[in-house]
Amino acid sequence: METWMNSRRVLIILLCMLSLALVSCSSKNSGGGAAKIRVVNVIPDAAAISLQLNTDTALVNALPFQGLTQYLSTGTGSREFKVSANGGTTFAIDTTLSVGANNYSYIVFAPVASAQGLLVLETGFTTPNSGTFNFRVINVAAGIGAVDVYLTVAGADLNSTSPNLANVGVGAISGLVAVNTGTYELRVTAAGTKDVIYDTGAQAFTNNQATYQAVIFTKGSSRLPNVALLNVDDAGTGQVNDNLLAEFKVLNASSVASPLNVLVDNNIVLSNIPFAGISNYVTTSAGSHSFA
The missing domain is CATH 2.60.40 (Immunoglobulin-like)
Known part of the structure; x- marks a missing residue:
C-alpha cells in the first residue's frame, strides 16, 4: 500500500512538472499573444516586395506596388524585418523592431536604394x-x-x-x-x-x-x-x-514658327513658348485628352 502511495506521489509530481514545462514552452513561443500586421508596399520602383520576420517563412511574397494585405498573424517580441524587392536575394530593409500583441501596419516606402519601413501602431x-x-x-x-x-x-x-x-x-x-x-x-x-x-x-x-x-x-x-x-x-x-490629377510640361522643338501655343481639349493652356523653350508644369485631370 505504501509503495502504491509513493508511486502515486511521484506520478503527480511528474505530471505537475510536465504541466509547468508545457506552460513555459507555450509562453515562450507566443510571446504573450499574437501580433497582427498589415503590409503596404509603396516603394515606387519595386514591382513586388517580400517580407520575412526573423528566420520564419516569408510573411508576404510578391506584394505588388500599391498592394496592401489585410492583417496577418505573427509572433511578438523582438522581430527582424527583412524586405527584399523585385525578387532580389539581398534585403533593401533589414531592421529589428519590437512587436507587441497589437495590430499594426508596416509601410515600406521610398526608392529601393534608400527604402524605409514604418511600423504604425493601430491599437488603443x-x-x-x-x-x-x-x-x-x-x-x-x-x-x-x-x-x-x-x-x-x-x-x-x-x-x-x-x-x-x-x-x-x-x-x-x-x-x-x-x-x-x-x-x-x-x-x-x-x-x-x-x-x-x-x-x-x-x-x-x-x-x-x-x-x-x-x-x-x-x-x-x-x-x-x-x-x-x-x-x-x-x-x-x-x-x-x-x-484624379495629372501634370505635363512642353518642350518646343517643333518646326512651327515661334512662339508656340498649346491647346488641350480645344482650350489654350500654354502660350508663347519660344523655340527650345520649356514650359512650367500644368495641372489637368488624369485621363485621355487631345493636344494641339
Whole structure:
C-alpha cells in the first residue's frame, strides 16, 4: 500500500512538472499573444516586395506596388524585418523592431536604394463620438515634403477653408481628428498653400465611430502623390484611391514658327513658348485628352 502511495506521489509530481514545462514552452513561443500586421508596399520602383520576420517563412511574397494585405498573424517580441524587392536575394530593409500583441501596419516606402519601413501602431484608439469618425494622415511621400489635408464637401473652395490636418511632414504620423460622418472630397496641398496636388473626388466616410488613415505616397512623380486609405477594423481592410490629377510640361522643338501655343481639349493652356523653350508644369485631370 505504501509503495502504491509513493508511486502515486511521484506520478503527480511528474505530471505537475510536465504541466509547468508545457506552460513555459507555450509562453515562450507566443510571446504573450499574437501580433497582427498589415503590409503596404509603396516603394515606387519595386514591382513586388517580400517580407520575412526573423528566420520564419516569408510573411508576404510578391506584394505588388500599391498592394496592401489585410492583417496577418505573427509572433511578438523582438522581430527582424527583412524586405527584399523585385525578387532580389539581398534585403533593401533589414531592421529589428519590437512587436507587441497589437495590430499594426508596416509601410515600406521610398526608392529601393534608400527604402524605409514604418511600423504604425493601430491599437488603443479612443472611440470617437457617435456620428463621427477618427481621421489621421501618414505622410511617406518622399520628395514632396510637408502637406495639408482637407476633407470637404465636393467642390468646396479651399481658399476659404482651413485644412483638417496641417503641415504633416514626410515620415510623420499626424494626430487624430474627429470628423462628422458623411461624403467628402479628399484633397492634399503642399503645406501652407492652396496648390492641390491630390484630389480623389467624393468619397463616403459613413462608418460611424470608425478610424481611417490616409497614407500619402509617391507614384513616380515628385509632385503628385497617391493615397492609400486604411481602415482600422478587425480585418485590416483598405484600398488605394488614385489621384484624379495629372501634370505635363512642353518642350518646343517643333518646326512651327515661334512662339508656340498649346491647346488641350480645344482650350489654350500654354502660350508663347519660344523655340527650345520649356514650359512650367500644368495641372489637368488624369485621363485621355487631345493636344494641339
